[in-house]
Amino acid sequence: MEYVIGIILSLAVIGFAHTVGFDRERAFYPTVLVVTASYYVLFAVMGSSSRAPIIEIVVATAFLIFALAGFKKSFWLLAAGFVGHAVFDFVHRFFINNPGVPAWWPGFCLAFDVPIGVFLAERLTRRSERIST
Numbered sequence: 001m002e003y004v005i006g007i008i009l010s011l012a013v014i015g016f017a018h019t020v021g022f023d024r025e026r027a028f029y030p031t032v033l034v035v036t037a038s039y040y041v042l043f044a045v046m047g048s049s050s051r052a053p054i055i056e057i058v059v060a061t062a063f064l065i066f067a068l069a070g071f072k073k074s075f076w077l078l079a080a081g082f083v084g085h086a087v088f089d090f091v092h093r094f095f096i097n098n099p100g101v102p103a104w105w106p107g108f109c110l111a112f113d114v115p116i117g118v119f120l121a122e123r124l125t126r127r128s129e130r131i132s133t
Contacts, residue, residue: 002104006111014119029120030067033081036113037063039105040098047100055096059088075124082117086110 013032017023037060044052063081070078089110092101 002108003111006108007115010112010115014116026071029075029078029082029116030071032116033067033070033078033085034064036082036109037067037085039109040092040096040101043100043102043105044098045100047098049097049099052096052098052100056098059096063088075120079117079120079124082113082120086113086117089113 014023017028022028040056041053041060044056063085066077066081066084070076070081086109089106092098092106
């Protein structure tokens with residue numbers, strides 16, 4: 001169920017942002033990536049872990065760098081950041097012991113990240129085709 005809700009919410013965010021014009025601002029999707037990556041830090045604090053917040057901050061910083069590079073250099077890095085975060089969601093539990101993460105969160109977040117990454121890649125591909133023809 002978390003996958004269905006993640007996909008629906010992701011598509012709602014994309015649709016809403018496009019309809020009202022939020023996605024015309026270059027900073028919109030980088031901000032979404034930063035916020036999405038920050039939730040694991042929040043869960044680590046909620047789980048009262050002493051080690052997990054530090055690890056999660058390091059990982060979130062990597063996604064912050066992808067968001068910044070995508071914003072400044074190429075939105076392809078931003079699309080890669082979303083897909084990369086989906087992969088991180090999939091493997092998170094194998095590498096990081098974060099007692100605050102709800103059991104359903106990684107699946108939900110993965111399902112949220114993938115459509116946005118695919119949407120950005122598709123949009124960039126379409127734009128490249130228009131420019132080259």
